[in-house]
Amino acid sequence: MGEIWVATKALILYNKRALIIQRSNYCGVGENEWEFAGGGLKFGEDLLDGLSREILEEVGLTVRIDRLLYAISRLVNPQRQIIGLTYLCYANTDKVILSNEHRNFLWATREQLEKMLTKPMLDDLTINSVLEQLDII
Template sequence: MTERPLRATVSLRGVLFRPQDDVLVVKRATDGGWELPGGRLGAQEDAPEGVHREIREETGLDVDVRRPVHAVSWRNDDDNGRFGVYYRCLTSADEVSLSHEHTDFDWLSPRTAAKRLSDVQGKAVRRALEEHDR
Protein backbone atom coordinates (compact mmCIF):
# COMPACT_ATOMS: atom_id res chain seq x y z
CA MET A 1 0.00 0.00 0.00
CA THR A 2 1.18 3.51 -0.78
CA GLU A 3 2.12 5.40 2.36
CA ARG A 4 1.04 8.77 0.92
CA PRO A 5 -1.72 8.57 -1.73
CA LEU A 6 -1.48 11.05 -4.58
CA ARG A 7 -4.03 13.85 -4.71
CA ALA A 8 -3.55 15.34 -8.12
CA THR A 9 -4.60 17.81 -10.78
CA VAL A 10 -5.33 15.96 -14.04
CA SER A 11 -3.49 17.17 -17.13
CA LEU A 12 -4.42 16.02 -20.63
CA ARG A 13 -2.10 16.44 -23.60
CA GLY A 14 -2.19 15.44 -27.21
CA VAL A 15 0.55 13.88 -29.28
CA LEU A 16 -0.81 15.57 -32.37
CA PHE A 17 0.15 14.14 -35.77
CA ARG A 18 -0.52 15.81 -39.10
CA PRO A 19 -0.67 13.75 -42.34
CA GLN A 20 3.10 14.00 -42.91
CA ASP A 21 3.54 12.25 -39.52
CA ASP A 22 5.05 15.37 -37.95
CA VAL A 23 4.21 16.10 -34.30
CA LEU A 24 3.19 19.52 -33.00
CA VAL A 25 5.17 21.04 -30.12
CA VAL A 26 4.44 24.44 -28.57
CA LYS A 27 6.68 26.83 -26.63
CA ARG A 28 5.40 28.01 -23.24
CA ALA A 29 5.18 31.77 -22.72
CA THR A 30 6.03 31.42 -19.03
CA ASP A 31 9.48 29.86 -19.25
CA GLY A 32 10.25 29.15 -22.92
CA GLY A 33 10.08 25.39 -22.48
CA TRP A 34 8.61 23.14 -25.16
CA GLU A 35 5.60 20.91 -24.54
CA LEU A 36 2.78 19.03 -26.17
CA PRO A 37 -0.47 21.00 -26.43
CA GLY A 38 -3.06 20.40 -23.72
CA GLY A 39 -4.02 21.40 -20.22
CA ARG A 40 -6.12 20.66 -17.18
CA LEU A 41 -9.28 18.61 -17.12
CA GLY A 42 -12.35 20.54 -15.99
CA ALA A 43 -14.76 19.33 -13.33
CA GLN A 44 -17.42 17.02 -14.80
CA GLU A 45 -15.59 17.03 -18.17
CA ASP A 46 -15.14 13.91 -20.28
CA ALA A 47 -11.39 13.31 -20.79
CA PRO A 48 -11.36 13.04 -24.63
CA GLU A 49 -13.56 16.14 -24.84
CA GLY A 50 -11.20 17.92 -22.45
CA VAL A 51 -8.09 17.22 -24.50
CA HIS A 52 -9.97 18.26 -27.66
CA ARG A 53 -11.04 21.54 -26.00
CA GLU A 54 -7.56 22.29 -24.68
CA ILE A 55 -5.88 21.67 -28.03
CA ARG A 56 -8.42 23.85 -29.84
CA GLU A 57 -7.98 26.66 -27.27
CA GLU A 58 -4.18 26.55 -27.50
CA THR A 59 -3.71 25.96 -31.24
CA GLY A 60 -6.98 26.68 -33.04
CA LEU A 61 -6.83 23.17 -34.53
CA ASP A 62 -9.74 20.77 -34.73
CA VAL A 63 -8.38 17.33 -33.89
CA ASP A 64 -9.48 13.73 -33.91
CA VAL A 65 -8.72 12.45 -30.40
CA ARG A 66 -7.76 8.79 -30.47
CA ARG A 67 -6.81 6.56 -27.57
CA PRO A 68 -4.54 7.28 -24.60
CA VAL A 69 -0.94 6.23 -25.20
CA HIS A 70 0.69 7.12 -21.88
CA ALA A 71 -0.26 8.02 -18.29
CA VAL A 72 2.04 9.12 -15.48
CA SER A 73 1.91 10.72 -12.02
CA TRP A 74 4.43 13.00 -10.30
CA ARG A 75 4.85 15.80 -7.78
CA ASN A 76 5.92 19.19 -9.09
CA ASP A 77 8.49 21.52 -7.55
CA ASP A 78 5.86 22.81 -5.10
CA ASP A 79 5.05 19.21 -4.05
CA ASN A 80 1.62 19.36 -5.73
CA GLY A 81 0.35 16.12 -7.21
CA ARG A 82 -0.08 15.83 -10.97
CA PHE A 83 -1.52 13.06 -13.12
CA GLY A 84 -0.98 13.32 -16.87
CA VAL A 85 -2.69 11.40 -19.66
CA TYR A 86 -1.38 11.65 -23.22
CA TYR A 87 -3.64 10.94 -26.19
CA ARG A 88 -2.74 10.16 -29.77
CA CYS A 89 -4.45 12.82 -31.90
CA LEU A 90 -4.71 13.49 -35.64
CA THR A 91 -5.36 16.60 -37.70
CA SER A 92 -5.48 17.31 -41.41
CA ALA A 93 -4.63 20.99 -40.88
CA ASP A 94 -1.28 22.56 -40.10
CA GLU A 95 -2.22 26.25 -39.71
CA VAL A 96 -1.69 26.88 -36.00
CA SER A 97 -3.18 29.89 -34.20
CA LEU A 98 -1.49 30.09 -30.79
CA SER A 99 -3.20 31.30 -27.63
CA HIS A 100 -1.49 33.68 -25.19
CA GLU A 101 -0.11 30.63 -23.34
CA HIS A 102 2.47 29.94 -26.07
CA THR A 103 4.88 32.01 -28.12
CA ASP A 104 5.95 29.60 -30.86
CA PHE A 105 5.24 26.20 -32.37
CA ASP A 106 6.98 23.68 -34.56
CA TRP A 107 5.96 20.60 -36.52
CA LEU A 108 8.78 18.09 -35.98
CA SER A 109 9.54 14.50 -36.81
CA PRO A 110 8.53 12.29 -33.87
CA ARG A 111 12.19 11.58 -33.10
CA THR A 112 13.13 15.28 -33.03
CA ALA A 113 10.02 16.18 -31.03
CA ALA A 114 10.84 13.52 -28.42
CA LYS A 115 14.33 14.99 -28.00
CA ARG A 116 13.01 18.55 -27.58
CA LEU A 117 10.45 17.62 -24.92
CA SER A 118 10.78 16.47 -21.31
CA ASP A 119 11.51 12.77 -20.77
CA VAL A 120 7.87 12.05 -19.89
CA GLN A 121 6.48 13.86 -22.92
CA GLY A 122 9.14 12.34 -25.17
CA LYS A 123 8.06 8.91 -23.95
CA ALA A 124 4.45 9.78 -24.85
CA VAL A 125 5.56 10.69 -28.39
CA ARG A 126 7.42 7.40 -28.77
CA ARG A 127 4.40 5.44 -27.52
CA ALA A 128 2.04 7.31 -29.86
CA LEU A 129 4.37 6.51 -32.76
CA GLU A 130 4.41 2.81 -31.79
CA GLU A 131 0.60 2.91 -31.77
CA HIS A 132 0.69 4.42 -35.26
CA ASP A 133 3.03 1.73 -36.55
CA ARG A 134 0.74 -1.13 -35.43
Protein backbone atom coordinates in the same frame (compact mmCIF):
# COMPACT_ATOMS: atom_id res chain seq x y z
CA MET B 1 -3.04 18.49 2.52
CA GLY B 2 -2.00 18.36 -1.13
CA GLU B 3 -3.96 18.52 -4.34
CA ILE B 4 -4.19 16.32 -7.41
CA TRP B 5 -4.43 18.01 -10.78
CA VAL B 6 -5.58 16.04 -13.86
CA ALA B 7 -4.26 17.12 -17.24
CA THR B 8 -4.88 15.77 -20.72
CA LYS B 9 -2.29 16.18 -23.47
CA ALA B 10 -2.36 15.47 -27.20
CA LEU B 11 0.33 14.05 -29.42
CA ILE B 12 -1.15 15.49 -32.62
CA LEU B 13 -0.01 14.06 -35.96
CA TYR B 14 -0.28 15.60 -39.42
CA ASN B 15 1.62 14.36 -42.49
CA LYS B 16 3.86 12.12 -40.36
CA ARG B 17 4.95 14.97 -38.07
CA ALA B 18 4.02 15.70 -34.46
CA LEU B 19 2.93 19.09 -33.17
CA ILE B 20 4.97 20.56 -30.33
CA ILE B 21 4.46 24.00 -28.86
CA GLN B 22 6.85 26.23 -26.95
CA ARG B 23 5.65 27.75 -23.70
CA SER B 24 5.74 31.50 -23.22
CA ASN B 25 6.22 33.07 -19.79
CA TYR B 26 2.41 33.31 -19.54
CA CYS B 27 2.15 31.43 -16.26
CA GLY B 28 5.78 31.44 -15.14
CA VAL B 29 6.10 27.64 -15.27
CA GLY B 30 8.26 25.79 -17.79
CA GLU B 31 9.08 28.96 -19.70
CA ASN B 32 10.42 28.22 -23.22
CA GLU B 33 9.97 24.44 -22.85
CA TRP B 34 8.48 22.47 -25.73
CA GLU B 35 5.42 20.33 -25.00
CA PHE B 36 2.28 18.80 -26.44
CA ALA B 37 -0.97 20.77 -26.51
CA GLY B 38 -3.38 20.22 -23.66
CA GLY B 39 -4.01 21.17 -20.07
CA GLY B 40 -6.05 20.80 -16.95
CA LEU B 41 -9.58 19.51 -16.71
CA LYS B 42 -12.36 21.64 -15.30
CA PHE B 43 -14.46 20.13 -12.53
CA GLY B 44 -17.05 17.73 -13.98
CA GLU B 45 -15.55 17.86 -17.48
CA ASP B 46 -15.26 14.68 -19.57
CA LEU B 47 -11.65 13.69 -20.39
CA LEU B 48 -12.05 13.93 -24.17
CA ASP B 49 -14.18 17.07 -24.03
CA GLY B 50 -11.49 18.72 -21.89
CA LEU B 51 -8.76 17.63 -24.27
CA SER B 52 -10.68 18.95 -27.29
CA ARG B 53 -11.29 22.26 -25.51
CA GLU B 54 -7.63 22.66 -24.54
CA ILE B 55 -6.41 21.85 -28.06
CA LEU B 56 -8.81 24.38 -29.58
CA GLU B 57 -7.82 27.04 -27.01
CA GLU B 58 -4.06 26.52 -27.32
CA VAL B 59 -3.52 25.77 -31.02
CA GLY B 60 -6.84 26.48 -32.76
CA LEU B 61 -7.22 22.93 -34.10
CA THR B 62 -10.13 20.53 -34.13
CA VAL B 63 -8.69 17.02 -34.07
CA ARG B 64 -9.77 13.40 -34.21
CA ILE B 65 -8.87 11.75 -30.90
CA ASP B 66 -7.69 8.21 -31.59
CA ARG B 67 -6.62 6.56 -28.32
CA LEU B 68 -4.86 6.90 -25.00
CA LEU B 69 -1.09 6.49 -25.42
CA TYR B 70 0.02 6.57 -21.78
CA ALA B 71 -0.68 7.91 -18.31
CA ILE B 72 1.78 9.38 -15.80
CA SER B 73 1.72 10.44 -12.17
CA ARG B 74 4.23 13.06 -11.11
CA LEU B 75 4.76 14.83 -7.79
CA VAL B 76 5.73 18.35 -8.89
CA ASN B 77 6.15 19.61 -5.33
CA PRO B 78 5.25 18.31 -1.87
CA GLN B 79 1.72 19.71 -2.19
CA ARG B 80 0.87 19.00 -5.85
CA GLN B 81 0.56 15.81 -7.86
CA ILE B 82 -0.20 15.78 -11.58
CA ILE B 83 -1.97 12.91 -13.30
CA GLY B 84 -1.28 13.25 -17.02
CA LEU B 85 -3.11 11.40 -19.79
CA THR B 86 -1.60 11.67 -23.27
CA TYR B 87 -3.75 10.83 -26.27
CA LEU B 88 -2.92 10.21 -29.91
CA CYS B 89 -4.77 12.69 -32.12
CA TYR B 90 -4.88 13.48 -35.83
CA ALA B 91 -5.25 16.93 -37.37
CA ASN B 92 -6.73 17.56 -40.82
CA THR B 93 -4.73 20.76 -41.29
CA ASP B 94 -1.37 22.18 -40.27
CA LYS B 95 -2.76 25.70 -39.68
CA VAL B 96 -1.98 26.43 -36.03
CA ILE B 97 -3.25 29.51 -34.17
CA LEU B 98 -1.38 29.86 -30.88
CA SER B 99 -2.84 31.26 -27.68
CA ASN B 100 -0.80 33.61 -25.48
CA GLU B 101 0.30 30.60 -23.40
CA HIS B 102 2.73 29.61 -26.16
CA ARG B 103 5.20 31.49 -28.30
CA ASN B 104 6.08 29.07 -31.09
CA PHE B 105 5.07 25.79 -32.69
CA LEU B 106 6.69 23.13 -34.84
CA TRP B 107 5.42 20.16 -36.81
CA ALA B 108 8.36 18.07 -35.66
CA THR B 109 10.14 15.04 -37.01
CA ARG B 110 11.14 12.24 -34.66
CA GLU B 111 14.68 13.66 -34.52
CA GLN B 112 13.35 17.10 -33.56
CA LEU B 113 11.14 15.60 -30.84
CA GLU B 114 14.14 13.81 -29.37
CA LYS B 115 16.15 17.03 -29.43
CA MET B 116 13.55 19.56 -28.22
CA LEU B 117 11.32 17.84 -25.65
CA THR B 118 12.27 17.79 -21.97
CA LYS B 119 13.94 14.70 -20.52
CA PRO B 120 10.83 13.70 -18.49
CA MET B 121 8.68 13.90 -21.64
CA LEU B 122 11.20 11.86 -23.63
CA ASP B 123 11.39 9.32 -20.83
CA ASP B 124 7.57 8.99 -20.89
CA LEU B 125 7.64 8.45 -24.66
CA THR B 126 10.47 5.90 -24.36
CA ILE B 127 9.04 3.93 -21.42
CA ASN B 128 5.74 3.60 -23.26
CA SER B 129 7.35 2.84 -26.68
CA VAL B 130 5.33 5.66 -28.23
CA LEU B 131 7.70 6.70 -31.01
CA GLU B 132 8.08 3.10 -32.12
CA GLN B 133 4.30 2.77 -32.44
CA LEU B 134 3.79 5.87 -34.60
CA ASP B 135 4.62 6.74 -38.18
CA ILE B 136 6.65 9.92 -37.59
CA ILE B 137 9.40 10.77 -40.08
